[in-house]
Amino acid sequence: MMIPLWLTILAWTVTGVGLLCAAIILADIYLGGYRQTMKSWEAVWPITAIYAGPLALVAYYRWGRPTTLRWQQQHGTPPTMGMDATAAVETIPGGAASFIGHLIAVPIVVTTGVTIAGKGVWPMILLIAAFALPLLILFEYRSLTIAGQIRSTSQRLQVALKISVLAIIAFDTGMGATMLIVAFVLGYAPSTIAFWFIMWGGLLLGFMTAYPMVRWLLSRGITEPVKTR
Secondary structure, three states, X not given: OOOOHHHHHHHHHXXXXXXXXXXXXXXXXXXXXXXXOOOOHHHHHHHHHHHHOHHHHHHHHHHHHHHOHHHHHHHOOOOOOOHHHHHHHHHHXXXXXXXXXXXXXHHHHHHHOOOEOOEOHHHHHHHHHHHXXXXXXXXXXXXXXXXXXXXXXXXXXXXXHHHHHHHHHHHHHHHHHHHHHHHHHHOOOOOOHHHHHHHHHHHHHHHHHHHHHHHHHHHOOOOOOOOOO
């Protein structure tokens, strides 16, 4: 399908704004001195900003920055987050892991030409999940370790695995649907900015489908609120 000029312009504009938001967050972390105690968040926040743009910037300043030592030295104890906000923050790392999965899986599929049932979208979806899952497991394991609620290493690993698998499945429900639309309806090539623009939308849709799952896990006490400090 021919890509409209307006869509290309919109895609570049949105991506540019996302990169600018990511740069603002990186500058605040490394130049402003608002360093995260859990260092992986220093990657999660700017990665999220690339596809979520101003939404991620607002979330960072509202929930990420106040948990840093520098902010607390200036303003005191950060505001307590409710269940809805906590679930939103806990969902964010899944998007960052999926983003990295995209950057690795899409070039592999395009370069090798691998397909399933004649379509490259199926191995893309599988590889994105395969690359995102271990990243999310490591993140969740580290988060549980910092929380200190589970002393057993094997139990922490089991809980991290359970959280990550459920979150990735829920995330891929939204993101995968978007990829199928691109593959079977729009037909945009991965070499176009329009393709990646739709992927940014897919990641946001994935966030929306994963959020209820994460909130349910929190309500069941299966996971603890992520410590961004």
